[in-house]
Amino acid sequence: MVPHLTTALTGPLLTLEKQILDAMPRIEHWFRHQWQEHSAPFYASVDLRNAGYKLAPVDTNLFPAGFNNLNKAFDALCVQAAMSAVEKICPDTRQFLLIPENHTRNPYYLQNVSSLKSILQRAGFTVRIGSLLPDLAQPTEVPLPQGGSLLLEPVQRQGNRLVLENFDPCAILLNNDLSGGVPDLLKNLSQAIVPPPWAGWSTRRKSLHFTAYRQVAEEFCRLIQIDPWFIDPYFDHRSGVDFSQGIGLEEVQSQVADLLQKIRQKYQEYAIKENPFVILKADAGTYGMGVMTIKDPKELNQLNRRQRNKMAVIKEGQEVHEVLLQEGVPTFETVEDSVAEPVVYMMDHFVVGGFYRVHTERGIDENLNAPGAHFAPLAFQTPAMSADCTHQPDAPHNRFYTYGVVARLALLAAARELEMMAPRFSS
Template identity: 65%
Template sequence: MSVPHLVTAQSGPILDLERKILAAQPEIEHWFRNQWQEQTPPFYGSVDLRNAGFKLAPVDMNLFPGGFNNLNRDFHPLAVQAAMSALEDFCPSARRLLLIPENHTRNNFYLQNVAALVRILRQAGVAVRLGTLNPEITEPSALELPDGQKLLLEPLIRQGNRLGVAGFDPCVILLNNDLSGGVPAMLSDLEQTILPPLRAGWSTRRKTGHFAAYDHVAETFAGLVGIDPWVINPYFDHVDGLDFHQRDGEDRLAASVDAMLGRIRRKYAEHGIDHTPFVIVKANAGTYGMGVMSVKSADEVIGLNRKQRNKMSVIKEGLEVHDVIVQEGVPTFEHIDDAVAEPVVYMLDRFVIGGFYRVHTGRGPEENLNAPGMHFVPLAFATPCSTPDCDAAPDSEPNRFYAYGVVARLALLAAAHELVPATQEVALAV
């Protein structure tokens, strides 16, 4: 499979960044190996990236990825190998795994993701059953998918401090449910290994916490490669105590947006970038592209109309938004077939196993693409993006996505730091 045709011109600052990353490839891989000796990577994760032509940065990190069905099938063996490595790290004797998905029994796209994940795990050498938190499922329920696959969802059974399904006592519990609505009592105080840990759920995790960890990772990496950390790192700020319905906190949010736009303008001037800065305001927890708005002026967050307030005030599970991340907007200059696109990179353990382009024909390069109407095009790696050809041009097929894999792994490393209790944190080292 060839690399999708991209309109993006790989020139200027990003081409220079790619050259520096390729030139430092041995040092980069050695550095990552050292980091993973000190930190345990999350079991899996996906990173939304933005390539602006002058900047390549992560804008979101999901620790409960839901798009395994959108990956290039050619790299399924790589995913299986990575799953084996992850299971060896977390539970070497694992033979039985309980996978707990989201409660989306009617979302065929999500269920196809679950089926793809089950296939990877089974081929990694563990027996897999699906246990659901959905209270509507009180007996084993078979779900047929459009492609002919079947999934069997079973009600969870808790006995003492162990959780399973009928006739199945798992060694490991894998969550593909982001716990936006909180941690159910069913999952508390279990003696089994739970992956990712419960603190990775959106009931406790915050995006500002992730990007605070990423600040440190990006600064250290930039020193290793010899680049300005800003080239791989979006500015961010935190505003809480908001009530979009009552318009409480509007002035503080506007002040944050205004200050952020000023920081971006100064950086654009420093780098000679001719582009109008913008800011993304989004809920500080949660996924599915809910609670997100793009603004170019502080005035745009003052006096929101009812539709805008409703959009910003509620996210998944009907939770109200009182806490936002104000993030530097990174435009995407990538297009596939005349539609705006952004890469999403998937990782299992410490390994990049593939990814896809999120594509939206109805959105612009400065808008959130994680919205109804999006579709996906697999990232067709000519070779795994962790194995570049250092003798070839930076934009050759083996190298085009290497930089994506590096920046995605930086976000994964930040997530590893984010999930470690502060008392156990180990400092980064070049």
């Protein structure tokens, strides 16, 4: 089943898809040159929003979970991309230590860890799972929802190496976004570790990512001669905010009003008959925490205690004092009449799959990364890296190719973002 747009495919997005297909040789040549200049992250996932008139990334995760939700028919793409990624970080690698998040009570997350382990094993590596749980004293089997189990083992620090009992890995793969900070165990290791610990949410900021993305989008849009707004959401940033005390919200109100006005001007320019909105989110963090939709700046004057508390604290109890204000991009894609958004997965610089995040209780202008979401694998007929110019631009494989292009732009932005961060955090 291929999810479908509920809007007529005759507007600017269809034009965008056609322009991307027509420029495919130039686009792929441009990407090849970019990857010679910039090192792609080991892996990433990108949340896209398809409004029917605009297709844009709204979040980029450098520690993606959800590999268990990908279409199994394209596992081979993951294996080949993993081989390419490992060759770049440590060509002699034979053994991998995979470090997951600490939420062992989420069996579906652990199914994702199992899928990652399987990808690396099929790529030719010995893989064991090392847990950062402080109370894990001995190897522990945890059951998986699809059958089987996963062995979690306590990590040990020996000098400048992270090891398990009778296992000294060549490289370490983090699937833990380190929202609570980088533990001493992971500092100053001699092993290759990807993504770098300083790329976790304790130091990374979404506003820096979208600053890098804006530059990438402008370069790309000069290449194919389109308005960057069609793939780049407006955004702003504010620090010094405290939702629990109401500090800084007047400034946020003013910024929301400015963003809404900019969006209205674009809507008028392109005869778009939609009501603009802004997504206010924590400038760091994941799992859809600390996110709200604002259609009128006055709404910030009317936040109740529950709403303030929801915005004040995110994963691992981290307080929110920096926020990203992002142009809201409504999603007009549905799966079985429920609102959906595509999420594209990449390893190295290759698209390896994706899925639709589907929510039966959310609207087209709301965050779908919330409890109650479920997932439908993208029904790739061909790999998303390829397109077929003999078919219409909105043919499923061509639409997915367009998704892959925009997702790779976000991946390139992440590569540049990490380059900007490296001098501050690398030693």
